[in-house]
Amino acid sequence: MSYITAMTPRKKLETGLYVPPGRRNERENFDGISPIKSPEVGSSRVVPPNCCEDEEEEELNVSSTKNDTSSVVSFSSVSIVSSIESSPPKVTKDFQKKLRMGRQGYKSDRIPVHHRVVLSNNPVRKDFESTESSNSQNGFPNSPDDSFRSDASYESILDTFHQTNVQYIDSHCHTDFMYNNLLRRHDPQKHEGLAQWITKYPRAFPKSFSGLIANFIKPDLFVDSGNNDEYDFEWILRELQLNYYLGTTWGCHPHHVTQWGKNGFFWTTLKYILSNKKTYKVLAIGECGIDLNRCESKLEDQIEVFEKHIDLAFSHKLPLVIHCRSGHKGQAEDICLNILEKKMNVNHPFLKIHRHCFTENWETAKKWLEQCPDVHFGYTAALLSFKEPQIEAVRRIPLDRILLETDGPYFKPKCFDRVSPAKVCLPGMAIATAAKLAEIKQVPMEEVLRATYNNTRRVYQIAL
Numbered sequence: 001m002s003y004i005t006a007m008t009p010r011k012k013l014e015t016g017l018y019v020p021p022g023r024r025n026e027r028e029n030f031d032g033i034s035p036i037k038s039p040e041v042g043s044s045r046v047v048p049p050n051c052c053e054d055e056e057e058e059e060l061n062v063s064s065t066k067n068d069t070s071s072v073v074s075f076s077s078v079s080i081v082s083s084i085e086s087s088p089p090k091v092t093k094d095f096q097k098k099l100r101m102g103r104q105g106y107k108s109d110r111i112p113v114h115h116r117v118v119l120s121n122n123p124v125r126k127d128f129e130s131t132e133s134s135n136s137q138n139g140f141p142n143s144p145d146d147s148f149r150s151d152a153s154y155e156s157i158l159d160t161f162h163q164t165n166v167q168y169i170d171s172h173c174h175t176d177f178m179y180n181n182l183l184r185r186h187d188p189q190k191h192e193g194l195a196q197w198i199t200k201y202p203r204a205f206p207k208s209f210s211g212l213i214a215n216f217i218k219p220d221l222f223v224d225s226g227n228n229d230e231y232d233f234e235w236i237l238r239e240l241q242l243n244y245y246l247g248t249t250w251g252c253h254p255h256h257v258t259q260w261g262k263n264g265f266f267w268t269t270l271k272y273i274l275s276n277k278k279t280y281k282v283l284a285i286g287e288c289g290i291d292l293n294r295c296e297s298k299l300e301d302q303i304e305v306f307e308k309h310i311d312l313a314f315s316h317k318l319p320l321v322i323h324c325r326s327g328h329k330g331q332a333e334d335i336c337l338n339i340l341e342k343k344m345n346v347n348h349p350f351l352k353i354h355r356h357c358f359t360e361n362w363e364t365a366k367k368w369l370e371q372c373p374d375v376h377f378g379y380t381a382a383l384l385s386f387k388e389p390q391i392e393a394v395r396r397i398p399l400d401r402i403l404l405e406t407d408g409p410y411f412k413p414k415c416f417d418r419v420s421p422a423k424v425c426l427p428g429m430a431i432a433t434a435a436k437l438a439e440i441k442q443v444p445m446e447e448v449l450r451a452t453y454n455n456t457r458r459v460y461q462i463a464l
């Protein structure tokens with residue numbers, strides 16, 4: 001029995017909830033330039049730590065992991081009440097209205113976060129309240145000052161997540177990094193992937209978790225350069241056969257620009273993948289962009305590579321996933337926006353943008369909204385430690401412009417700390433971010449789950 005047929009994904013997904021552009025359970029023959037190379041028999045994978053977001057990860061993960069469980073989660077069929085919009089929103093027409101919604105549409109807009117009264121219909125909040133200490137500003141389990149929380153209180157929060165029937169999607173994560181991270185830590189089984197993680201870590205995957213979009217952004221892992229031990233395209237292809245993989249995005253993260261930005265084989269491979277969208281379930285280009293925090297790549301190289309990604313998104317009519325990170329080397333937001341302005345005015349004013357892992361304030365959010373009519377902001381569990389200027393942006397950005405993401409394996413929410421190996425954030429954990437978004441926006445968590453589910457399907461054109 002092959003690995004694929006031996007897998008036992010959740011029953012409800014055997015029938016397929018979606019039909020993304022790449023049809024599922026389908027594997028085509030590859031021609032001579034397929035990025036697959038023969039696995040090296042007996043080779044051990046010595047994988048250095050990925051550096052993309054380690055800094056944030058350190059801030060958010062403080063405790064160790066206890067032993068894994070091996071029980072199998074059971075699944076029930078769930079349905080979503082609201083339906084997806086059949087066509088993209090007319091964002092230009094009602095743009096001003098949406099901006100007004102940002103300022104006036106939510107009751108919480110005018111109420112300081114520490115003074116807000118939590119809505120009674122937020123079940124998650126009830127759980128927080130039951131164990132909350134007076135020195136916790138918002139009561140969320142990942143608050144910096146919540147070390148008083150007991151295992152039991154975290155279990156109670158996870159129970160709430162597992163009781164929710166409203167489906168949700170992790171719109172941005174790196175399963176290949178999770179795989180390498182788990183391999184590095186304790187499990188040398190090369191065959192393992194998402195299906196096995198769901199079985200091994202059932203508490204990390206509430207039943208309403210419906211799927212993910214996987215971002216392949218480190219060319220070492222999908223471009224065969226001949227001497228990169230991390231490369232394992234067979235693993236990627238096996239994973240993509242799972243229905244949980246609603247789609248993929250491909251690109252070169254700014255951290256890898258120096259090594260790969262001028263590498264012809266990277267661009268050849270990327271173009272090959274883009275010419276086989278169905279096989280690789282391609283939904284978007286990226287993540288790509290500008291990083292002026294800890295990135296070693298030269299800015300001029302980052303700009304050149306970012307512009308090439310934008311051109312690819314235009315030519316393939318695909319959304320663009322943007323990484324934009326300011327730091328001690330400068331402000332990245334204005335650089336990104338200037339590049340986009342130049343490109344979009346000429347070529348494509350309605351480029352769909354997933355502004356990934358947004359951690360900026362409302363002023364910056366407004367710039368993106370004003371310049372890019374179809375921008376959406378991805379929020380990760382980083383928002384669990386946001387301060388007021390960032391929280392204001394969450395309050396004001398309309399809910400129909402927000403995407404739920406983990407950016408896993410980074411940004412593991414503290415309430416999930418003990419359910420999977422340390423520093424491995426799994427896609428099901430996106431629900432913790434939804435709970436915090438709900439608290440900030442003063443709406444039920446289910447409303448956030450439903451909205452972000454629909455937003456993801458609309459931005460990435462994931463049809464029923």
Ligand SMILES: [Zn+2]
Pocket residue numbers: 172173174215287356407
């Ligand atoms: Zn990412």
